Amino acid sequence: xxxxxxxxxxxxxxxxxxxxxxxxxxxxxxxxxxxxxxxxxxxxxxxxxxxxxxxxxxxxxxxxxxxxxxxxxxxxxxxxxxxxxxxxxxxxxxxxxxxxxxxxxxxxxxxxxxxxxxxxxxxxxx
Ligand SMILES: [Zn+2]
Numbered sequence: 001x002x003x004x005x006x007x008x009x010x011x012x013x014x015x016x017x018x019x020x021x022x023x024x025x026x027x028x029x030x031x032x033x034x035x036x037x038x039x040x041x042x043x044x045x046x047x048x049x050x051x052x053x054x055x056x057x058x059x060x061x062x063x064x065x066x067x068x069x070x071x072x073x074x075x076x077x078x079x080x081x082x083x084x085x086x087x088x089x090x091x092x093x094x095x096x097x098x099x100x101x102x103x104x105x106x107x108x109x110x111x112x113x114x115x116x117x118x119x120x121x122x123x124x125x126x
Contacts, residue, residue, distance in 0.1 A: 035105060037054050039100075040056045040089055041054055043089075043107055046109060047109075048091060048093045052089055052091055053092065056098075060088050060097070063090060067086065067087075085099075086113070087099065097110040
């Protein structure tokens with residue numbers, strides 16, 4: 001009985017906090033996207049020496065959408081997916097791919113993972 005009351009209180013607190021949490025999380029996401037765009041507009045590519053620019057973010061978003069669609073298409077229906085983004089910026093000049101490190105607020109060159117390579121060559125051939 002006490003356990004049920006405790007669970008009810010926790011659910012009630014979460015429901016009461018939703019009007020605060022949802023706008024906070026949306027605002028935090030917008031701020032983070034703006035930071036990435038600002039960083040990209042001045043970040044110099046380590047491969048070719050050109051500035052990435054906002055185009056790099058758009059290219060990475062398109063690439064990520066393609067990757068997610070390919071993963072969903074290859075998954076069993078009803079499979080719960082937990083995805084971690086594997087590309088945040090792609091140099092429009094040379095194609096070098098970067099991940100965003102939130103703690104350092106910088107881009108780092110994406111290291112190839114066997115798991116990513118397994119999926120992405122198939123994606124390129126489609
Ligand atoms: Zn480059």
